[in-house]
Amino acid sequence: MATAVLDFDLECLPAHVEGLGTHTHAWILIRYRGYPVGQVSLRVENGELVTRDLRATLCEAAGNDLKSRLVDELLTPLRQSSPRAAGLAATLAICTRERPGDLRTCLSRVIRYLPAGHEVMVVDNHPETDATRAVVESFPGVRYVVEPKPGLNAARNCALRHAEHQIVAFTDDDALPEPEWLPSLLTHFDDRLTLCVTGLTVPLELETEAQELHEQHSPFGRGFHRKVFDSSFFDPMASGHVGAGVNMALRKRVVDLVGTFDEALDVGTPTRSGGDNEMFARILAAGYRIVYEPAALSRHRHRRTRRELRRAFHGYGVGVYAAWTRSLIEERELGVISVALSWLLKRQLPNIVRCLIRPSKYPPLDLVLAELAGCALGPWTYGISKRRCRTP
Amino acid sequence: MRSRPLDLRNLQETLSDAMNDSLPRISVVIPTRNRRSSAARTLAALAAQNCEPHLFDVILVADRCTDDTTDWAAARSWPFSLKILKTDAGSAGTARNRGAGVARAPVLLFLDDDVDAGADLIRAHSRFHETHQRTVAVGPYYPALEGRADFYRMLVRRWWEDQFHEMSSPHHRFHYRNLLSGNLSMRRSDFVEVGGFDERFSDCGGEDWELGIRLLQGGFRIAFLAEAEARHRDHEYTDLDRSLVRAFQEGKADELISRSHPTMLRVLDLARLGSPGLAPWKSIPFLAIALPALGDLLVGMMRRLLGPLEFLRFRRPWRSVYGAVRWYWYWRGVGVGIGGWRNLTRHIQQAPGTATADSPGLEVELTADLPAAARQIDRAGPAALRFLLSGSEIGRVAPRAGAEKLRGQHLPSLLGGDLRRELVQSIDLEMFEASRSHAASTGD
Numbered sequence: 001m002a003t004a005v006l007d008f009d010l011e012c013l014p015a016h017v018e019g020l021g022t023h024t025h026a027w028i029l030i031r032y033r034g035y036p037v038g039q040v041s042l043r044v045e046n047g048e049l050v051t052r053d054l055r056a057t058l059c060e061a062a063g064n065d066l067k068s069r070l071v072d073e074l075l076t077p078l079r080q081s082s083p084r085a086a087g088l089a090a091t092l093a094i095c096t097r098e099r100p101g102d103l104r105t106c107l108s109r110v111i112r113y114l115p116a117g118h119e120v121m122v123v124d125n126h127p128e129t130d131a132t133r134a135v136v137e138s139f140p141g142v143r144y145v146v147e148p149k150p151g152l153n154a155a156r157n158c159a160l161r162h163a164e165h166q167i168v169a170f171t172d173d174d175a176l177p178e179p180e181w182l183p184s185l186l187t188h189f190d191d192r193l194t195l196c197v198t199g200l201t202v203p204l205e206l207e208t209e210a211q212e213l214h215e216q217h218s219p220f221g222r223g224f225h226r227k228v229f230d231s232s233f234f235d236p237m238a239s240g241h242v243g244a245g246v247n248m249a250l251r252k253r254v255v256d257l258v259g260t261f262d263e264a265l266d267v268g269t270p271t272r273s274g275g276d277n278e279m280f281a282r283i284l285a286a287g288y289r290i291v292y293e294p295a296a297l298s299r300h301r302h303r304r305t306r307r308e309l310r311r312a313f314h315g316y317g318v319g320v321y322a323a324w325t326r327s328l329i330e331e332r333e334l335g336v337i338s339v340a341l342s343w344l345l346k347r348q349l350p351n352i353v354r355c356l357i358r359p360s361k362y363p364p365l366d367l368v369l370a371e372l373a374g375c376a377l378g379p380w381t382y383g384i385s386k387r388r389c390r391t392p
Numbered sequence: 393m394r395s396r397p398l399d400l401r402n403l404q405e406t407l408s409d410a411m412n413d414s415l416p417r418i419s420v421v422i423p424t425r426n427r428r429s430s431a432a433r434t435l436a437a438l439a440a441q442n443c444e445p446h447l448f449d450v451i452l453v454a455d456r457c458t459d460d461t462t463d464w465a466a467a468r469s470w471p472f473s474l475k476i477l478k479t480d481a482g483s484a485g486t487a488r489n490r491g492a493g494v495a496r497a498p499v500l501l502f503l504d505d506d507v508d509a510g511a512d513l514i515r516a517h518s519r520f521h522e523t524h525q526r527t528v529a530v531g532p533y534y535p536a537l538e539g540r541a542d543f544y545r546m547l548v549r550r551w552w553e554d555q556f557h558e559m560s561s562p563h564h565r566f567h568y569r570n571l572l573s574g575n576l577s578m579r580r581s582d583f584v585e586v587g588g589f590d591e592r593f594s595d596c597g598g599e600d601w602e603l604g605i606r607l608l609q610g611g612f613r614i615a616f617l618a619e620a621e622a623r624h625r626d627h628e629y630t631d632l633d634r635s636l637v638r639a640f641q642e643g644k645a646d647e648l649i650s651r652s653h654p655t656m657l658r659v660l661d662l663a664r665l666g667s668p669g670l671a672p673w674k675s676i677p678f679l680a681i682a683l684p685a686l687g688d689l690l691v692g693m694m695r696r697l698l699g700p701l702e703f704l705r706f707r708r709p710w711r712s713v714y715g716a717v718r719w720y721w722y723w724r725g726v727g728v729g730i731g732g733w734r735n736l737t738r739h740i741q742q743a744p745g746t747a748t749a750d751s752p753g754l755e756v757e758l759t760a761d762l763p764a765a766a767r768q769i770d771r772a773g774p775a776a777l778r779f780l781l782s783g784s785e786i787g788r789v790a791p792r793a794g795a796e797k798l799r800g801q802h803l804p805s806l807l808g809g810d811l812r813r814e815l816v817q818s819i820d821l822e823m824f825e826a827s828r829s830h831a832a833s834t835g836d
Binding site: 192 | 804812
C-alpha cells in the first residue's frame with residue numbers, strides 16, 4: 001500500500017497523470033508558480049490518478065492558502081524589498097552522525113542550489129569512524145567540524161559557535177532542501193525581533209505503511225500559510241506548533257540573547273527529542289519572534305518500519321515532556337501544566353478510544369500508547385540526561 | 393502662541409551664519425533633567441561620530457536640573473562645540489524650543505538624553521537634508537534591552553521595534569504618531585515655519601505627535617532614516633508604574649489634541665468610546681471620569697495582581713489586566729481636561745465628521761495594471777480609495793486625519809488587515825489568470 005509523492009504546479013498541470021505503478025494513493029504537493037499552497041491525497045487505480053478534474057480538485061484542496069498566494073502575486077508588481085532584507089549571509093549547518101550515505105545525498109543537493117556568499121558546515125557528532133569526514137572531504141569548500149559530546153543539541157551549539165555568518169540554517173542529514181529553501185528562510189530576518197524562522201517539511205517518500213502513518217499523524221509541516229509566533233498572542237509552551245528542527249534558521253546571537261540549546265535534550269541523549277521545541281519556547285518567552293515560512297521547503301525521509309516509528313513516537317513523548325520539565329524547573333513556566341493537561345485530556349486520552357472506533361482516521365493504538373509511555377518517562381529522563389551532562 | 397515669537401535678528405544672523413562654511417551643519421539639541429550619567433553616555437556617543445566634529449554642535453538644554461549635569465558637562469572637553477543652556481521650561485518640548493532658539497546650524501537634530509547615537513548618525517542626518525526639502529527625518533533608536541526581561545519591558549521593547557520596523561517598509565504610510573522626537577531632524581527654517589513644539593503640551597507630553605499633525609497638515613513629509621541608527625536606554629528609566637503615568641499623560645494630550653485639531657478626534661483613542669462593540673471596555677472610561685475615587689481603588693487592586701500573574705507566568709491574564717489598568721489611566725488623563733462624563737460624550741458626538749466609508753474615492757481595479765494605478769494615485773492625490781475586484785467593490789480606504797497623503801507605494805500596506813481578508817475571500821484562480829492574460833495582451 002505505497003503512496004506516490006507528487007509535486008504539481010497549478011500553472012502547468014499535466015493533462016493526464018499515469019505511470020504510478022502499484023501505488024494505491026498519491027500524496028500531492030500543490031504549488032502555484034513554485035510556491036507551496038496545499039496538499040491533497042488522491043486514490044490511484046491502475047497507475048492513474050482518480051480524479052475528474054485535477055485542477056479543480058487541487059484548487060479546492062489548497063483553498064484559502066492558494067487565494068492568499070494569488071493576492072501576494074497580484075501585489076508583486078508593486079512591492080519594493082526592504083533594504084534590511086538584502087545581503088544576509090548564512091551558514092548552512094548539517095549535524096550528522098555515522099550516516100554517510102544520507103549526508104552525501106544531502107550535500108549533493110545543497111551544494112547544487114546554494115547561492116554564492118553562504119557557507120556549508122558539517123558537524124560530525126561524537127564520531128566513531130572517519131566515514132563522515134571522508135564524505136565531507138569529497139565536497140571542496142564544505143567545512144568539517146567535530147563535536148565530541150554526544151547529542152544533537154551539542155552539535156547545534158557547536159554549529160552556532162563555529163558559524164562564520166550571523167544566520168545559521170539547520171537541516172538534518174536525511175532531509176533534502178529545495179532550491180528556494182535558504183533564501184525563503186532569510187527573508188524574514190529583516191525584523192530585528194525575529195530570532196528564528198522555520199520552514200515547511202514534506203515527505204520525500206511514502207513507500208511504507210510506517211511512513212504514511214508518520215505523515216498522517218505526526219507531520220513536520222505546519223501548514224501552507226506564513227505565521228508569525230509572538231508571546232503577545234501565542235503561548236510559548238505550545239511551541240510544537242511553531243516548526244521543527246529539521247528545517248530552521250536562527251540568528252547566531254540567539255546564544256547571547258536567549259542561551260544555548262540545552263544539551264540534555266534531543267537525539268543522542270536519553271530524552272531523544274524536544275531540543276528544538278524547548279529552544280522555540282525560550283525564544284518566544286524572551287519576547288522574540290519566530291516566523292513559519294512555507295516557501296522554505298524541505299523534504300524528509302520518514303522512518304520506514306513500524307518499529308522505528310513506534311520508537312519515534314515514544315521519543316517524541318519523552319522529548320516533549322522533558323522539554324516541559326526543563327521549562328517548569330528552570331524558567332518557572334507553570335503554563336506547561338495547562339498545556340500538558342490540555343494535550344492529555346483533549347487529544348491523547350480520547351485518541352485511545354477513537355483509534356479503536358475509527359482506526360483509519362486516528363493514530364494506531366500502539367503509537368498512541370508509545371507516545372503516552374514516553375510522556376510519562378519524560379520528566380524522569382530529563383533528570384538523568386541533565387546529570388549525565390554534568391558528569392565530565 | 394505655540395512657541396516664542398520669531399526673532400528676525402536671530403533669523404538673519406542664522407541665515408548669514410549658514411552661508412559660512414566653518415559653521416556647523418547640524419545643531420544637536422538634547423533636553424535633559426537630572427540624568428547626568430545618562431546624558432554623559434549620550435554625549436560620549438556623539439564624541440565618537442564618523443564625521444568631522446565641526447560638522448555639528450551640541451546644545452545641552454538642562455531643564456530645571458538640580459544635579460551636577462551642567463557642571464560636569466562644562467568641566468569636560470569635547471571634540472565638538474558644546475553649549476549648555478539652563479532653562480526653567482518644565483517640559484522636554486519647551487526645552488527643545490529653547491535649544492532650537494539658540495541653534496546656529498541650518499539643520500536641527502533632536503536627540504533624547506537616553507539615546508546613544510550610532511557612529512554614522514550625524515553624517516546620515518546631514519546628508520539627508522542636503523537632498524530633501526520639506527521633509528523631516530526620523531532615525532531609529534532601537535531598544536538597548538536584550539534578552540529576557542519582565543513582561544512590561546518586553547512589551548515596550550516590542551512596541552519600539554515594531555514602530556521602526558513598520559516605518560522601514562517602503563510601503564508604509566506615515567502618520568502623526570511616527571513623529572518620534574528622540575532621533576529627529578529637520579531644517580531649522582521648517583521648524584520655524586511650523587512653529588516648533590506646542591508648549592501647551594508641557595505638562596502632558598505628546599508634543600511630538602502634535603507637531604507631527606501640524607507638519608503633515610502643512611504638507612511636510614516624514615521619512616525614516618535607517619542609516620541614522622541609535623540605541624535607546626529607555627528600559628533603564630521606565631517601569632510599569634511609569635507607563636501608567638504615561639498613559640495618564642497620553643489621555644490629557646489626546647484631549648488637548650482633540651480641541652486643537654477637532655478633525656483628529658476620529659482617529660484618537662477617545663473616539664473608541666463612540667464605537668460599537670466596545671461595551672465591556674466602556675465601563676472603564678465611565679469609572680475613570682464619573683467615579684474616579686472608586687475607579688482608583690478598584691484599579692489599584694487590579695494593579696496589584698500583575699506581580700503574581702507575572703510570577704506565575706500567566707501571560708494572557710497579565711496582558712488583559714495590564715491592558716485594563718492602562719486603559720483606565722488613559723481615561724483618567726482625558727478626564728482632567730474634559731470636565732465630566734456628559735461633556736465627554738457631547739464632545740465626541742459633536743466632533744466634525746471626517747469623510748466616512750461612503751465618501752467617493754479614486755477607483756482602483758485590482759485585476760488591472762496596478763503600477764499604472766499607483767502612478768494615477770500619485771498624480772491625483774486622492775483622499776480616499778475604492779478597491780474593485782473584477783468590477784465588484786471589495787473595500788475602501790477612507791480619508792484619514794493625521795496621515796500623509798495617499799501615494800501609490802502605499803497600496804501593498806493598504807491592502808492588509810480587513811481588506812486583505814476580503815480580497816482573499818473574493819479572488820479565485822480563474823479571475824487572477826484572466827487578469828494576467830489581459831495584462832499580457834494589452835502589453836501592460
